[in-house]
Amino acid sequence: MVALEVNGERTELLLPVHKTLLEVLREDMQLTGTKHGCELGECGTCTVLVDGKPELSCLLLPIQIEGRAVTTVEGLASGSRLHPLQQAFAELGAAQCGYCTPGILLASKSLLDTNQRPTRDEIREALAGNLCRCTGYMKILEAIELAAERMSTHSPSPLAGKEGMGRISDR
Amino acid sequence: MLRLPRFKYLRPKTAREAAQMASDLGPRAMFVAGGTDLFPKLKRRQFEVDALIGLDFLPRTIHRGDDETIVDAGVTLASASSSAELRGDYPGYAEAAGLVSSPPLRNAGTIGGNLCVDTRCNYYDMTYEWRKAAGFCMKKDGDICLVAPSSSRCWAVSSSDTAPMAIALGALVTLAGPNGDRELPVAALYKDDGIDYMAKQPSEVVTSLQLHAAGATRTAYVKLRRRGSIDFPIAGAAVALRLDGPLVTSCRIVLSAVASHPLEAAEAGEFMIGRRVDEESAKAAAEIAAKPAKPLDNADLSHFWRKRMVRVVVEQALKRAGDR
Amino acid sequence: MTDNGRYAVIGKPLPKVDAASRVTGQAVYADDMLLPRTLHCRILRSPHPHARIVSIDTSAARRMPGVHAVITGADLPIKFGILPVTQDERALEHEKVRYVGDPIAAVAATDEEIAAAACDAIAVEYQVLEPVMSIDAALGRPKDERIQDYGGPNNIHKLVALEFGDVDGGFARADHVREDVFFFQGNTHLPMEQHSAVATYIDGKVTLWSSTQVVHYVHRALAKVLELPMNRIRVIGAAHGGGFGGKTDPFAHEIIVAKLAMITGRPVKCTLTREEVFYAHRGRHPVLMWVRTGVTSDGRITAMHFKSALDGGAYGSYGVASTFYTGALQTVTYDIPAYRFEGCRVFTNKPPCGPKRGHGTPQPRFAIELHLEKIARDLGIDPVEMKRANFVKPMTRTVNWMRVTSCGLEECTELVMKASGYRERERRSGRGMGFAISSYLSGAGTAIYWNDMPHSEVQIKVDRGGVTAYCGAMDIGQGSDSVLAAVVAEELGLQPKDIRLVTADTDTTPIDLGSYSSRVTFMAGNAALEAARKMRALLVEAVEASGRKYEEVSFEEASVLAEARFGTLTTAGSYTPPKIAGPYKGSGVGPSPAYSYSACVVDLDADPRTGLIHLNKVWIAHDVGRAINPLLVEGQVEGSVYMGLGEALMEEQTFRKGLHKWPSMLEYKSPTFLDMPDVETFIVETNDPEGPYGAKEAGQGPLLPVIPAVNAAVFDALGIWVDEVPVTPEKIVEALRRRDKGEPPRYGPQRFPEIPYPPTIKVDPPPRDLDRAAAASI
Numbered sequence A: 001m002v003a004l005e006v007n008g009e010r011t012e013l014l015l016p017v018h019k020t021l022l023e024v025l026r027e028d029m030q031l032t033g034t035k036h037g038c039e040l041g042e043c044g045t046c047t048v049l050v051d052g053k054p055e056l057s058c059l060l061l062p063i064q065i066e067g068r069a070v071t072t073v074e075g076l077a078s079g080s081r082l083h084p085l086q087q088a089f090a091e092l093g094a095a096q097c098g099y100c101t102p103g104i105l106l107a108s109k110s111l112l113d114t115n116q117r118p119t120r121d122e123i124r125e126a127l128a129g130n131l132c133r134c135t136g137y138m139k140i141l142e143a144i145e146l147a148a149e150r151m152s153t154h155s156p157s158p159l160a161g162k163e164g165m166g167r168i169s170d171r
Numbered sequence B: 001m002l003r004l005p006r007f008k009y010l011r012p013k014t015a016r017e018a019a020q021m022a023s024d025l026g027p028r029a030m031f032v033a034g035g036t037d038l039f040p041k042l043k044r045r046q047f048e049v050d051a052l053i054g055l056d057f058l059p060r061t062i063h064r065g066d067d068e069t070i071v072d073a074g075v076t077l078a079s080a081s082s083s084a085e086l087r088g089d090y091p092g093y094a095e096a097a098g099l100v101s102s103p104p105l106r107n108a109g110t111i112g113g114n115l116c117v118d119t120r121c122n123y124y125d126m127t128y129e130w131r132k133a134a135g136f137c138m139k140k141d142g143d144i145c146l147v148a149p150s151s152s153r154c155w156a157v158s159s160s161d162t163a164p165m166a167i168a169l170g171a172l173v174t175l176a177g178p179n180g181d182r183e184l185p186v187a188a189l190y191k192d193d194g195i196d197y198m199a200k201q202p203s204e205v206v207t208s209l210q211l212h213a214a215g216a217t218r219t220a221y222v223k224l225r226r227r228g229s230i231d232f233p234i235a236g237a238a239v240a241l242r243l244d245g246p247l248v249t250s251c252r253i254v255l256s257a258v259a260s261h262p263l264e265a266a267e268a269g270e271f272m273i274g275r276r277v278d279e280e281s282a283k284a285a286a287e288i289a290a291k292p293a294k295p296l297d298n299a300d301l302s303h304f305w306r307k308r309m310v311r312v313v314v315e316q317a318l319k320r321a322g323d324r
Numbered sequence C: 001m002t003d004n005g006r007y008a009v010i011g012k013p014l015p016k017v018d019a020a021s022r023v024t025g026q027a028v029y030a031d032d033m034l035l036p037r038t039l040h041c042r043i044l045r046s047p048h049p050h051a052r053i054v055s056i057d058t059s060a061a062r063r064m065p066g067v068h069a070v071i072t073g074a075d076l077p078i079k080f081g082i083l084p085v086t087q088d089e090r091a092l093e094h095e096k097v098r099y100v101g102d103p104i105a106a107v108a109a110t111d112e113e114i115a116a117a118a119c120d121a122i123a124v125e126y127q128v129l130e131p132v133m134s135i136d137a138a139l140g141r142p143k144d145e146r147i148q149d150y151g152g153p154n155n156i157h158k159l160v161a162l163e164f165g166d167v168d169g170g171f172a173r174a175d176h177v178r179e180d181v182f183f184f185q186g187n188t189h190l191p192m193e194q195h196s197a198v199a200t201y202i203d204g205k206v207t208l209w210s211s212t213q214v215v216h217y218v219h220r221a222l223a224k225v226l227e228l229p230m231n232r233i234r235v236i237g238a239a240h241g242g243g244f245g246g247k248t249d250p251f252a253h254e255i256i257v258a259k260l261a262m263i264t265g266r267p268v269k270c271t272l273t274r275e276e277v278f279y280a281h282r283g284r285h286p287v288l289m290w291v292r293t294g295v296t297s298d299g300r301i302t303a304m305h306f307k308s309a310l311d312g313g314a315y316g317s318y319g320v321a322s323t324f325y326t327g328a329l330q331t332v333t334y335d336i337p338a339y340r341f342e343g344c345r346v347f348t349n350k351p352p353c354g355p356k357r358g359h360g361t362p363q364p365r366f367a368i369e370l371h372l373e374k375i376a377r378d379l380g381i382d383p384v385e386m387k388r389a390n391f392v393k394p395m396t397r398t399v400n401w402m403r404v405t406s407c408g409l410e411e412c413t414e415l416v417m418k419a420s421g422y423r424e425r426e427r428r429s430g431r432g433m434g435f436a437i438s439s440y441l442s443g444a445g446t447a448i449y450w451n452d453m454p455h456s457e458v459q460i461k462v463d464r465g466g467v468t469a470y471c472g473a474m475d476i477g478q479g480s481d482s483v484l485a486a487v488v489a490e491e492l493g494l495q496p497k498d499i500r501l502v503t504a505d506t507d508t509t510p511i512d513l514g515s516y517s518s519r520v521t522f523m524a525g526n527a528a529l530e531a532a533r534k535m536r537a538l539l540v541e542a543v544e545a546s547g548r549k550y551e552e553v554s555f556e557e558a559s560v561l562a563e564a565r566f567g568t569l570t571t572a573g574s575y576t577p578p579k580i581a582g583p584y585k586g587s588g589v590g591p592s593p594a595y596s597y598s599a600c601v602v603d604l605d606a607d608p609r610t611g612l613i614h615l616n617k618v619w620i621a622h623d624v625g626r627a628i629n630p631l632l633v634e635g636q637v638e639g640s641v642y643m644g645l646g647e648a649l650m651e652e653q654t655f656r657k658g659l660h661k662w663p664s665m666l667e668y669k670s671p672t673f674l675d676m677p678d679v680e681t682f683i684v685e686t687n688d689p690e691g692p693y694g695a696k697e698a699g700q701g702p703l704l705p706v707i708p709a710v711n712a713a714v715f716d717a718l719g720i721w722v723d724e725v726p727v728t729p730e731k732i733v734e735a736l737r738r739r740d741k742g743e744p745p746r747y748g749p750q751r752f753p754e755i756p757y758p759p760t761i762k763v764d765p766p767p768r769d770l771d772r773a774a775a776a777s778i
Ligand SMILES: Cc1cc2nc3c(=O)[nH]c(=O)nc-3n(C[C@H](O)[C@H](O)[C@H](O)COP(=O)(O)OP(=O)(O)OC[C@H]3O[C@@H](n4cnc5c(N)ncnc54)[C@H](O)[C@@H]3O)c2cc1C
Pocket: A040, A041, A042, B030, B031, B032, B033, B034, B035, B036, B037, B038, B039, B040, B055, B073, B077, B099, B100, B101, B102, B105, B108, B109, B110, B111, B112, B113, B114, B115, B116, B117, B118, B159, B160, B161, B162, B204, B205, B206, B207, B230, B231, B232, B233, C666
């Protein structure tokens, strides 16, 4: 029996010990937001936060992290309100296919938690373990910078909260 | 999805207990610290185990004393690279730890594990299916070497980034065995053999690394790899030197990823003694250091080029250390 | 220049319609699906590059607890393939294997570990054959037998020889003639998502969810191999984790899970391992190229002769098209009055090559850009100016009958020249800038299989509950869903988020030929435009019949009026490309309703001692016709630059002892955040006459100029030519060593092999410099 704390919820699971955190999240906890691209520590896609720091869930056993707090992409938003990073990624097109996005969001969150206004080079360093094949990284860098700015100045997204059908008279 | 094989996970509370377990269980049990080296290899079926002995109990502190700094084996590479003590006293060591693979990996990988990391070869660090198709080699399941078929030994490459720096610093490791602890220079931890690459007993646990008081020692580590991150070294140079005025009084140069063990370039280190660290001396020393390096065609990029690059990394590391 | 002001949605940098699902982890990719009672499938693959299968014994595997089914080629003997002319693949081979990784048997079991163990328990006896691992080896006599039993002589798959205009005359007229040989190493797509498919068999119907780029082609292949009518098969595109061309063929695992679901009556899932993704491949062909060009003393091209030899791997895939593509688009950027193209594709015992971003054109683009660069230096003229003097003009036909409509080459060039300061760049050893241009299709003018039907179809339904658009197009992350929504929203006066989308589902959506060849915005966009305009007309008519003006009522009100007046409100639109192919065999590859254009400058430092390159910056301008959503266009351009830089500097698919040398993400080098320089992107809008709102493409073209720009920058920095891709440090060091020894300062192939090309087919060029109307009417 392993007790895991994921996104603030404690769960006790009966697991074969050789199942990695990645497998347990996806297959036993239905937290399929965590993706995988190699399962060998080579791509960063499976990144989750353990006690706030990015780690590779494909190389972790639940038994090794008992008592520590795991955050996955499902734990980023508060209810249906997106985290500022998610908001900025959505607005700036930083997620194309979106497959690398959960890992990159979490690594970015860890960065902004310790460094409110990172330079572009600091962002590059912090994300150097996360590959993305779609974006060329530019939009991701811009989105993190935008989120950092908004988080440190508490300015909400201009798009947040605009809902409802557009109207012909909008034109 | 690549998955781990089945195993039992044992949780000793002390190093002694862990060593005892290892000694009782024999070769089908292995220690695991961060698992960042072991787990990929288990997934590729490069080891066969019945049990893993978890080293989660290992302390994770950096103790700075007057005569020495002790780094617990459980310290993660991330903590080592960002530690103010290590960055101040042994910048080359912190640099080496910070150059291992990628940020998320460094949050799990430990410095103890980094000293014990398996040797690498791109005929060996492959999945079971690939190795089966290629024909197994003597490091696992086979009896020949695919890189050097006429050779009776394995040439897998020592790929630790921090071990060369620890050796250059003359560091010691503390080993806990089933019957007690002992200390060993890091240099004595390795053997020049791709398969049997560690000189310690398989049941001994590395519990800490002791670095002599830095004093005036200047250190630098230069790593060569294809990308800015993720990749293992394909050549690297660790330098620790002391100066009296402008002149070198001691100098150790240790190379990574050019042999089956961290390769000390003793002759080149001696050459530096009594000289200034400048363009000319660094070049000459690098020339000497590169001689014994014998990269083979079992890592990224051509071995000819890697051999040439040994000079460059040594020269750069010497100059950087001299400037510190 | 732009008339974006006219539009409410088009031209606005809006978030993608599916952005929220992608940033919250809620998008369901194929591997995220876990239907009740799912069985897991693993595939046994060949350990030999070339062998006959003597026997397969699955009895031990079948007896293993947890194993529900084991199948081999005998269960799926019918051959398939993406092109009608090369139906040469089997989902499982039981007669002969042709590369390490060729699928042989598949197991469905209660979990993946059991399935893998069962695969290991299958005993296969082989008669090993001599592997053919290079173009040269494939051209020679096989030691025992050929890889495929068609094509030839020897292991040649396809030969082409075409001539347009008077090439000999053109060379005779030239003041200077130059020949060069280039090699472009193969590489692969490396999508972050490993291919995955899930199938069910319920009520006599197969349903397949897959990470495919083209549900329609998978649908066709399943029907053929499973011998089921198409109406008993449904293919649904799952949320997509990246394709780049690598998920455009129908794949063995898609057919296998469907078959296993039919046998077991349970859902079956197969997700490839990363290593298997390297075997699925269909990536960039390695291509050896020879080019000879004649120019006048002021640098005007008089004739060009281009030869290519493609290493195709073991199967046909898109290879026939790839072969033609290596010769088709040279003329679409430069005005070449006489042109001869000879192409050849060979079979080798490697995973099959196919379409990767730029399909067949990055290799010749790389060659021709460097070749012209060298010619300019021979003549002592500025390479940029020489290229410029030869640029094609808008509204023309090329010598090989490609119809050029809008063309922003001039503007693109000027933008990157200015922004990069190329002309005033610092001249210092070790620092260099390189310039190159390119062009790409906005969708192929002809379909994979010949037919007269539309290439894209869209339906729109409006009722009191809102608007839904249906289209077979597959969003692979590039944002095609967002483009559809934008077009429909623009026409109906709504916002994209107001449009419900149903896409890439063969049961519910009309046909679209899928996400490849940069066709979706242009073709599905045009189809959506037609459907939306028809819908708008219905709404307007209903509102006006009530005595009011459309602009005065809300959309909800308008739709109620229309539904009351007409009943069910559905409209449809479709797009069929104009028939513009030239009058010759093979003319189907290359024509496109419109071509995008790009220009690029790369700035780098190259260390002469180590050969290591540091990229400083990339400037790129792309003529997209019209940016329906500039955010998406920039994303495609930057992603293309990234992939181009990877190909230029580090990505390569190489083989050793018959095996893929490094089928892993660690050893196959994809640039990290630290390897990627800043990119400055310029969008050029030329408002194409036939594109939706004037739009063309952005997903592939911008990759092309990046690669030769890197090589040109290396020359600028160090005075050496690396006539090969990727430009690795060892090649730079070797070229410098040769220079220092007094040899030519160059690293690259020395010769082009003798190839038994067939007699050249001579094609009369179209009349020159037609206006567009005349050009289109030919
Ligand atoms: C993609 C990738 C890239 C990498 N790049 C690098 C790199 O650039 N440079 C580099 O040096 N390494 C690299 N590594 C290897 C590895 O991650 C690091 O060396 C790491 O420091 C290993 O530490 P660990 O705690 O995770 O070791 P583990 O994986 O837990 O153990 C490694 C080995 O050491 C033994 N061991 C561990 N701790 C002890 C101990 N205290 N006493 C005795 N035996 C012990 C284990 O039994 C095992 O055999 C890379 C790994 C991956 C997957």
